[in-house]
Amino acid sequence: MSTLHVVSPFPRSNHSHARCQASALACAERTCAERGSRLTALRRRVLELVWRSHEPIKAYEILDRLHNKPRRAAPPTVYRALDFLRREGFVHKIESMNAYMGCGAPGHTGAAQFLICRLCGMAAEIADAGVSLRLGKRARELDFTVDAQTTEIHGLCAGCRPARRKRGQT
Ligand SMILES: [Zn+2]
Ligand SMILES: [Zn+2]
Ligand SMILES: [Zn+2]
Structure with missing residues (x-):
């Protein structure tokens, strides 16, 4: 059994996000080439949009950015692209927000847990x-068969917390 594994920490405010995005795309290209799965232009663009920041993104926001037009009903192609990216392990769905975030370590095994900041909306991932x-053990004790584990924890990230405290103190 592996110990605590931080997949995606909350980023520092001065981090180079272009690098996060570029390495996620490079990783997806490499992985797809190895597996023989097809990272089409649309799938790649959707992944790029998911990685536009560390904030989970909703499907309709992806759609808006893809078309630069007023929102329309989400065409199935975007959902199909998201399904593909989820199956390949490149993105996760944050159920409580109905939004998607990029996985920092595609291919990691086991269920992940997500920490979601209620102020800035960024999410971190641990596995x-x-x-x-x-x-899983507790579920079995209740004779429950687990289909999926979704652990989403809401709170405040370090970047948002001190700002609030400072305002109150000074
Ligand atoms: Zn980043
Ligand atoms: Zn992950
Ligand atoms: Zn925050």
């Missing part, structure tokens, strides 16, 4: 095998 094992 702690101990947590998923324990949840």
Whole structure:
């Protein structure tokens, strides 16, 4: 059993996000080439949009950015692209926000846990095998068969917390 594994931490405000985005795309290209799966132009563009920041993005926002037009009903192509990216492990769906975020370590095993900041909307990802094992064990004790584990924790990231505290103190 592996120990706590931080997949995507909350980024520092001065980090080079262009690098995050570029390395996620390069990783997806490499992985698809190895697996023989097709990273079409649309799938790649959707992944690029998911990685536009560390904030999970909703499908209709992806659509808006793809077309630069007023919002329309989401065509199935975007959902199909998202399904592909999820299957390949490049993006995760944050169920409580109905939004998608890029995975910082595609191919990691086991369920991930997400920390979501309620102020800036950014999310971090950890994949702690101990947590998923324990949840699975408790589920079995209740004679429950787990289809999927979704652990989403809402709170405040370090970048948002001090700003609030400072305002209150000074
Ligand atoms: Zn980044
Ligand atoms: Zn992941
Ligand atoms: Zn925050």
